[in-house]
Amino acid sequence: MAKKVHIPIQLIIEHGAIQKLPETQVFNWVEGKKVALVSGRGSTRKVTERIESVIADHVAESKFLCCENNTLDTINELEREVLEDTPDIIIGVGGGKALDVSKVVGTRSNVPVILFPTAISSDAICSPVAVIKMLNKSTSIGVKMPQAVIIDLDILSSCPPRLMSAGIGDLLSNKTALFDWKLAHYAKKEEMNTFAGLMANNAVESFMNTLNHPDVDRSEMIKVASESLIMSGIAMSIAGSSRPCSGSEHLISHALDYHCGGKALHGEQVAIGVLVAQYLQGQRSKVESLLPYYEKLGLPTHYEDLGYTREEMHRAIRMAPTMRDRYTILNEFELTDEFIDHILDEVYPIEAKNRYRLIGSSVG
Ligand SMILES: [Zn+2]
Numbered sequence: 001m002a003k004k005v006h007i008p009i010q011l012i013i014e015h016g017a018i019q020k021l022p023e024t025q026v027f028n029w030v031e032g033k034k035v036a037l038v039s040g041r042g043s044t045r046k047v048t049e050r051i052e053s054v055i056a057d058h059v060a061e062s063k064f065l066c067c068e069n070n071t072l073d074t075i076n077e078l079e080r081e082v083l084e085d086t087p088d089i090i091i092g093v094g095g096g097k098a099l100d101v102s103k104v105v106g107t108r109s110n111v112p113v114i115l116f117p118t119a120i121s122s123d124a125i126c127s128p129v130a131v132i133k134m135l136n137k138s139t140s141i142g143v144k145m146p147q148a149v150i151i152d153l154d155i156l157s158s159c160p161p162r163l164m165s166a167g168i169g170d171l172l173s174n175k176t177a178l179f180d181w182k183l184a185h186y187a188k189k190e191e192m193n194t195f196a197g198l199m200a201n202n203a204v205e206s207f208m209n210t211l212n213h214p215d216v217d218r219s220e221m222i223k224v225a226s227e228s229l230i231m232s233g234i235a236m237s238i239a240g241s242s243r244p245c246s247g248s249e250h251l252i253s254h255a256l257d258y259h260c261g262g263k264a265l266h267g268e269q270v271a272i273g274v275l276v277a278q279y280l281q282g283q284r285s286k287v288e289s290l291l292p293y294y295e296k297l298g299l300p301t302h303y304e305d306l307g308y309t310r311e312e313m314h315r316a317i318r319m320a321p322t323m324r325d326r327y328t329i330l331n332e333f334e335l336t337d338e339f340i341d342h343i344l345d346e347v348y349p350i351e352a353k354n355r356y357r358l359i360g361s362s363v364g
Contacts, residue, residue: 005238008126010148013226017152018047018116021054026114026148033088034061036111038078038102041066044094044118047155051091051116063087070097071133075104082109092146095119095163096266100130103143112147119159120167120226122267125149127233129242131266138257145237149230156222164222165298166267171228172290172299173249173270174204174235176277176329180247184327190243196235200244203231211293248280248328249273251320256308259319264306271299272306275347276317280329295355302348305356313348314340 010026021027035055039048045064052062063085065078082090082105092102093116103124106113117125124130126149129140178197185192210216210224235244242250252273253266262269271294278290294301303313317340321330333339 003238005234006128006145007234007237008146008149010150011126011230012148013151013153013223013230015153017150018050018054018155021051021150022058026150027055027058029112029114029147030055030089031058032060034085035059035089035091036063036065036082036087037091037093038065038067038105039093039098040068044098047116047118048091048093051093061087067094067098067101069133070101070131075101075108075132078105079108082111087111089114089147091116093118095159096121096124096131100124100132100143103130103146104132104141106146107143113144114148114150115146116150116152117226118155119163120151120156120222120229121163121265122167122170123229123232123236123245125151125226125233126230127242128237138254138262140242145233151226153219153223153226156226157219159222161298162265162268164225165271165300166265167229168207168225168297169267169269169271169274169299170245171204171207171225171232172293173247173274173277174200174232174245176249176274176281177243177245177247179281180277180326180328181243183329183332187327189327193239193244196239196244199231199235199238203228203235206231208293211296243326247277247326248320248330249277251323251326251328251330252276252316254323255316255319256312258323259315260308260312263308264300268300268306272301272303273320275301276343277329279343279347280333291352298356300356301352302355304348304353310344313344317343 037048039045090102090106090111090113092099095118099115102113128145130143131138131140178201181192184190207224207228232245236242249270253269256269300306318335
């Protein structure tokens with residue numbers, strides 16, 4: 001029996017994509033329709049106004065909805081506004097929260113969603129998962145895939161480097177996540193979807209190959225990173241869970257969010273978690289071989305650079321296996337205080353500190 005997989009009908013990644021909208025099938029979808037545009041207040045609102053100006057003369061009605069954060073209160077409020085006069089399409093514009101909130105509101109109100117990512121800070125730009133805040137804690141929930149994802153590379157080129165680093169951190173985690181998934185499969189804890197695994201692996205491999213190319217420039221890197229993050233999202237849709245892109249490194253990031261105040265961006269925390277995951281997966285040499293990439297990509301190599309103390313990082317590793325019922329490399333070790341201390345000493349040497357600068361944190 002064949003499996004039904006949800007993927008976006010349209011995927012547009014090019015320079016000047018907003019301006020070229022009238023030449024696409026997406027334009028036909030909005031023609032004569034009621035459209036709700038969801039974004040934050042700052043620079044993403046300006047992008048939203050540009051999108052609206054391109055479609056304004058052709059839609060029946062357009063309204064702007066403001067998404068200040070990804071809390072349940074904001075989602076409920078936006079859903080109420082949407083249901084008052086239900087649009088035919090929701091357009092989500094932003095770097096993270098506005099995209100997640102658009103997906104949740106679209107799923108709950110049964111309205112198709114088009115996403116315009118203005119930054120690539122995680123694989124949420126095209127995934128069946130959204131992160132929302134409930135009772136001050138971040139939680140991932142399942143949502144419908146967007147009907148289209150449109151990335152204007154001219155807008156992404158001004159994406160703050162910190163957000164870009166976070167997106168790449170989230171992408172690199174596919175490697176450790178796939179190792180964990182195989183481990184769970186061999187331990188007879190979980191079925192593995194080979195096709196989803198292949199896709200998630202190819203996503204990260206194609207990015208690494210581009211990076212290894214001597215002539216690669218920032219613009220090409222952004223393009224390939226966007227494509228790879230989208231492929232990761234589709235791998236999750238095929239798997240029916242975040243498994244191909246989320247393993248022990250994500251559990252560590254979730255524990256940092258849940259037990260240590262969530263001080264940094266998702267992808268930054270995941271990048272820190274990848275180093276522990278690779279170490280435990282017996283790939284110490286790979287940790288060392290990853291470090292030059294981290295340096296080249298401007299990724300954090302020490303938890304203190306993200307504002308966490310040793311005690312907090314210790315707690316996050318200890319609590320990580322309890323974050324989800326998901327078998328990973330963390331289940332293969334007895335995480336005693338002494339062993340976690342040993343991990344911290346090995347994975348985060350003093351010389352790994354102060355290579356990363358926390359500047360600019362808004363993902364609107
Ligand atoms: Zn992630």
